[in-house]
Amino acid sequence: MTTSRSPLMMTAALLFLLGTGCKPLFDIRKAMYDQPKFEPLEKTDFFGDSRSARPLIEGTVAQGQLRLNSHLYEGVELIDGDYRSAQTYPFEITMEDLERGQEMYNIHCSVCHGLSGHGNGMVVQRGYAKAPGFHRDALRQAPPGYFYGVIMNGFGKNMMPYYHQIPVEDRWRIIAYIKTLQRSQFAQVEDLEAVDALAPAEAVEHESPEHAHEHH
Amino acid sequence: MSSQLFTPKHNTLARLTLLLFVGGAAGTLGLLDLIHRSPYVRYTKVRREQPVPFSHKHHVNMGIDCRYCHTSVEKSSFANIPPTQTCMNCHNIMWKESDMLEPVRESWRTGKSLEWTRVHDLPDFVYFNHSIHVNNGIGCATCHGRVDQMPLTWREEPLFMKWCLECHRDPAEFVRPDDKIYDMAYDPQELSREEREALVDAYGIDTSNHRMTNCSICHR
Numbered sequence: 128m129t130t131s132r133s134p135l136m137m138t139a140a141l142l143f144l145l146g147t148g149c150k151p152l153f154d155i156r157k158a159m160y161d162q163p164k165f166e167p168l169e170k171t172d173f174f175g176d177s178r179s180a181r182p183l184i185e186g187t188v189a190q191g192q193l194r195l196n197s198h199l200y201e202g203v204e205l206i207d208g209d210y211r212s213a214q215t216y217p218f219e220i221t222m223e224d225l226e227r228g229q230e231m232y233n234i235h236c237s238v239c240h241g242l243s244g245h246g247n248g249m250v251v252q253r254g255y256a257k258a259p260g261f262h263r264d265a266l267r268q269a270p271p272g273y274f275y276g277v278i279m280n281g282f283g284k285n286m287m288p289y290y291h292q293i294p295v296e297d298r299w300r301i302i303a304y305i306k307t308l309q310r311s312q313f314a315q316v317e318d319l320e321a322v323d324a325l326a327p328a329e330a331v332e333h334e335s336p337e338h339a340h341e342h343h
Numbered sequence: 344m345s346s347q348l349f350t351p352k353h354n355t356l357a358r359l360t361l362l363l364f365v366g367g368a369a370g371t372l373g374l375l376d377l378i379h380r381s382p383y384v385r386y387t388k389v390r391r392e393q394p395v396p397f398s399h400k401h402h403v404n405m406g407i408d409c410r411y412c413h414t415s416v417e418k419s420s421f422a423n424i425p426p427t428q429t430c431m432n433c434h435n436i437m438w439k440e441s442d443m444l445e446p447v448r449e450s451w452r453t454g455k456s457l458e459w460t461r462v463h464d465l466p467d468f469v470y471f472n473h474s475i476h477v478n479n480g481i482g483c484a485t486c487h488g489r490v491d492q493m494p495l496t497w498r499e500e501p502l503f504m505k506w507c508l509e510c511h512r513d514p515a516e517f518v519r520p521d522d523k524i525y526d527m528a529y530d531p532q533e534l535s536r537e538e539r540e541a542l543v544d545a546y547g548i549d550t551s552n553h554r555m556t557n558c559s560i561c562h563r
Contacts, residue, residue: 168421168424176456178456249406
């Protein structure tokens with residue numbers, strides 16, 4: 128009797144041990160998969176709002192985030208003792224900047240304002256509020272700083288601010304590209320030689336209007 | 344019959360028991376491994392429930408670029424998930440009354456984050472970096488599949504180590520031109536092997552000395 132039962136008992140006991148013995152093993156493995164560190168956007172139970180990345184305390188400035196350059200960050204210049212919409216770009220616009228501007232414009236603005244800036248983007252076609260075209264006279268005269276203000280604050284009732292999804296330099300590159308688009312819609316033959324109206328003067332190489340023409 | 348406890352019959356029994364143990368243990372481990380690799384555990388091609396039924400199919404086919412929402416993908420290791428503000432760019436007007444979007448509006452009102460379910464999640468002991476891949480000719484679709492056809496997002500690849508290595512051993516099979524990275528429909532095989540090898544050189548991808556399969560580039 129005993130002899131025949133013992134292997135069975137032994138097996139049962141061993142399986143039991145194996146089972147419970149493995150649990151810590153699995154736990155260790157799990158601990159390596161999900162370590163106590165936080166990956167970006169990982170949830171935490173420690174703070175009430177579940178964010179492991181803490182928002183900045185109001186009034187504090189993170190290292191490298193001090194924004195004294197009001198031309199670059201706010202789009203305003205001191206003109207006649209007053210802060211007004213910047214008339215120029217805070218850095219020289221090169222051909223690469225324009226290309227980047229085109230890319231960023233197509234990603235962030237064209238969905239509403241259209242690829243050539245006529246305000247007929249896909250989202251508008253699906254029923255969003257009509258976005259204005261950029262080829263009205265008032266907007267053609269508007270300085271770069273005006274556009275910067277719209278990106279920072281939104282416009283009217285219907286356009287939300289866009290600063291949160293576009294890095295600072297790219298905002299200016301987008302504006303330079305919009306200015307190129309505006310010129311391209313009213314291009315005169317002499318424009319092909321003189322693109323200097325694009326501020327800052329001389330910064331843009333002479334191919335730019337042709338470049339913009341690709342988009343019609 | 345003698346009074347011996349163990350008869351020769353028990354020899355076979357003992358061997359059998361041993362075999363059963365070894366075999367059983369190996370079998371169990373094998374089974375566990377199979378389960379561990381199964382699409383069921385890996386969620387491969389399984390649509391994940393989300394707080395809002397966000398559809399890449401709808402939004403991407405409308406002509407919205409990946410970077411409109413995943414803004415950091417070309418600059419950082421992490422491809423960010425868009426904040427509620429990004430949704431509100433359009434849904435302040437579009438489908439303003441829809442119940443489906445109530446969690447988005449609630450998040451906007453209260454400032455509390457939407458809690459998206461992660462679709463991909465490598466173990467924490469693996470280092471991955473988006474910008475390195477995206478700037479070296481690997482398109483989103485190569486790793487994530489046809490996101491533009493996903494009504495709810497799923498994971499196309501189980502993300503095994505061997506999958507990373509397959510490409511790291513021979514990136515020339517997978518590279519594509521710089522202007523096709525965000526193109527969902529593009530197939531790298533449209534170019535010939537020679538053209539793709541030329542691309543690998545142009546990107547400056549260095550596969551010499553098994554550099555790209557060195558354990559410490561991924562396990563830092």
